[in-house]
Every structure is written in C-alpha cells, then in structure tokens.
Amino acid sequence: MIELRRLTKHYGRVAAVSDLSFDVRPGVVTGFLGPNGSGKTTTMRMILGLDAPTRGTATIRGRRYADLPFPMREVGALLDARAAHPGRSVLDHLLCLARSNGIARSRVGEVLEFVGLQKIAGRRTGTLSLGMSQRLGIAAALLGDPAVLMFDEPVNGLDPEGIRWIRTLMRDLAAEGRTVLVSSHLMSEMALTADHLVVIGRGRLIADTGLEAFTRSTGHRTVLVRTPDADELAHRLRDAGASVRPGGRDALVVEGLEGADIGRIAMSHRVVLHELTPHRVSLEEAYLDLTRDSVEFGVLEGAGR
CATH class of the missing domain: 3.40.50.300 (P-loop containing nucleotide triphosphate hydrolases)
Incomplete structure (x- = not known):
C-alpha cells in the first residue's frame, strides 16, 4: 500500500x-x-x-522508496516516457535497469514481448515515437514484477x-x-x-x-420525461417537490425525483408516459463541477471569437 x-x-x-x-x-x-x-x-x-x-x-x-534495497522489484513507475538515454537501444536500456536491480536477463525478453517491442529491440530509444516510448516505459515499470x-x-x-x-x-x-x-x-x-x-x-x-460514489455525490442528476400531458405532469411533479423545466416538444427535465417516483406519480394521475430516462452525471461532468474553483490555468469563454 x-x-x-x-x-x-x-x-x-x-x-x-x-x-x-x-x-x-x-x-x-x-x-x-x-x-x-x-x-x-x-x-x-x-x-x-x-x-x-x-x-x-x-x-x-511501510518504507520510503529510498530505503528499498531493490526498488524495481517492489515498485514500477512510468512518469516520463522519454526518460531513456536516446543513444541506447531499447534492449540495452532495459538490460541496464535489470542489471542494476538484480533482475534476470530473461525477464527483459519477457517484458519486450509483452509490450510488443521485441521486433525493434535494436532501435535507439531516441528514434521511437511517443507511443512506442510509452510502451518501453511500461516495460521498464513491469521489469521487476513489482x-x-x-x-x-x-x-x-x-x-x-x-x-x-x-x-x-x-x-x-x-x-x-x-x-x-x-x-x-x-x-x-x-x-x-x-x-x-x-x-x-x-x-x-x-x-x-x-468512482460510483463520486459521480453520485457530485453534480445534479436529472430525468428526461416525454408525455403528451406535459403541463399536467409538471404540475403534479412540482407539488411533489421536484424542479421541472421544459426539455423540448412534449418533454420535461426533472430534478429532485428518481425515475421510479416519477412513474408512480404519473400512474396515480393517469398520465401517459412515452419516455422516462434517467441522466446519470458522467465522470467528466462531476470532475469539472468539483474542480471548477481549483483550475490554475483557465481560459475565458468565447476568447478569440
């Protein structure tokens, strides 16, 4: 941990x-x-x-990284995909890491095959694309089976x-x-x-x-309702404490009630429903809502137009 x-x-x-x-x-x-x-x-x-x-x-x-005798056997990390000597080959880069951490040479071949770089093991790391460099960094992270x-x-x-x-x-x-x-x-x-x-x-x-708790607790969940009796249903839902706004033709966007509750209210008042679709807040929406006041480098809306 x-x-x-x-x-x-x-x-x-x-x-x-x-x-x-x-x-x-x-x-x-x-x-x-x-x-x-x-x-x-x-x-x-x-x-x-x-x-x-x-x-x-x-x-x-329970220990600081600096106190680990063979750190790559316990911790694998990829922080910078370009963190390899550009003049070394893919194979030599991994062999140097393996030797410094007491890892068998055979393990180098295993991780190269696993990440799909075995065919370019002789290429210099400085010639690799960013995607290939990412794969090499992942191979290095997995080298010690940490x-x-x-x-x-x-x-x-x-x-x-x-x-x-x-x-x-x-x-x-x-x-x-x-x-x-x-x-x-x-x-x-x-x-x-x-x-x-x-x-x-x-x-x-x-x-x-x-993850699920994060998206549930952040942002506003709504339900899209389509019905030919939108005015009647909106009135009944507001009486039940919901926030209701138009959502297009014959549609309402409801906040404050779950879909099952809306369905029961509609049934009790004989309102026909054509659609009842909960909108779950996405991770992106929840994240942007939560971090809105923590953005260090923001942009002005409409800038450059």
Whole structure:
C-alpha cells in the first residue's frame, strides 16, 4: 500500500502540495485526478523519492522508496516516457535497469514481448515515437514484477488499440492484487478503468472515494420525461417537490425525483408516459463541477471569437 501523511512541498513561497494524506490500496485501480498545476506529478515524484517533501511522509509498503534495497522489484513507475538515454537501444536500456536491480536477463525478453517491442529491440530509444516510448516505459515499470505500480498519463501517444491494451493491463494488474495508481486527464478512460478516485486541486485533497460514489455525490442528476400531458405532469411533479423545466416538444427535465417516483406519480394521475430516462452525471461532468474553483490555468469563454 502507498501511504501519504500530511505530504507538503514548497518551491519558495509557492505550495505545490499542501498537507496531502491518502492511501492507495491493493486490488483496485486508483485514478489520480486534478487540473493542470494541481500537484499530481509532484506528488508522484515525492512518492518515488525524486523530490524531497518539505514536510510529511510518503511510504510504500511501510518504507520510503529510498530505503528499498531493490526498488524495481517492489515498485514500477512510468512518469516520463522519454526518460531513456536516446543513444541506447531499447534492449540495452532495459538490460541496464535489470542489471542494476538484480533482475534476470530473461525477464527483459519477457517484458519486450509483452509490450510488443521485441521486433525493434535494436532501435535507439531516441528514434521511437511517443507511443512506442510509452510502451518501453511500461516495460521498464513491469521489469521487476513489482507489487506496486504508478503511471503518469500512460495513454499519451497511443492509438485506440494501445489505449484499450493499457486499460485492460491496469485492470488485470489490480485483479492480481497489485497496487495501481494512475493519473490521467482523459475522463472517459478513467471512467472505464478506475475503481477508486483521488482528486486534488491546488495541491490539496478534494475527494478520496469510489468512482460510483463520486459521480453520485457530485453534480445534479436529472430525468428526461416525454408525455403528451406535459403541463399536467409538471404540475403534479412540482407539488411533489421536484424542479421541472421544459426539455423540448412534449418533454420535461426533472430534478429532485428518481425515475421510479416519477412513474408512480404519473400512474396515480393517469398520465401517459412515452419516455422516462434517467441522466446519470458522467465522470467528466462531476470532475469539472468539483474542480471548477481549483483550475490554475483557465481560459475565458468565447476568447478569440
């Protein structure tokens, strides 16, 4: 398990991360979300000992990363897909990492085949596309067969097939009981991949909850109702405490009542329904609503028109 306790990082007078505490548990994919400049990458760098915290602690399985004797056997990480010597071959890059962590040479061949780079093992890393570099970074993260894995924006540069492969990989790793922490700006992918969400803004914790609970508790859920008796039904629903607005021809958008409640009210007043469709708040809608006041680099609506 990854444990953060009051983790804080200052750069001069700027607080990149402030008093951050949360756990990343095994067996689930934990999505790490936040606007640009929210402190996600800084947090991940502190977990890996690449940046020293101003105060607080970040431990992996109860120990600091720097205290792990063979870190790649316990923690695999991809923070920068281009973090490889451009003059080394794909094979030599992985062999260097393996040798420094006491990992067998045969394991290098296994991970190259797994990520689909075995045919270009002799190519220099500096000639790889971003997508290929991502696959190489994932191979390096998996090299030591670690129980803890961290990925920062792992789908950047990947084609649709590669994105689906990453999604399946994350879920398979978690299903094996591993601890998986993954940051991403693609809400559609997080909705399909993550089980749990940690959301930060301006370096502070905003949410630490399950995916379903996050979308249920944030934003407004509505129900689209179509009926030839829209005026009558709107009157009855408002009497029951709902907020009702027109939703087009013969349609109402209802907030404050569940679909089953609307159906019962319609039936009791003999109102015919043609459609009753709940609108569930998407992860993107919930995320944007929650982080609205934490955006560091926003844009003006209509700018440039």
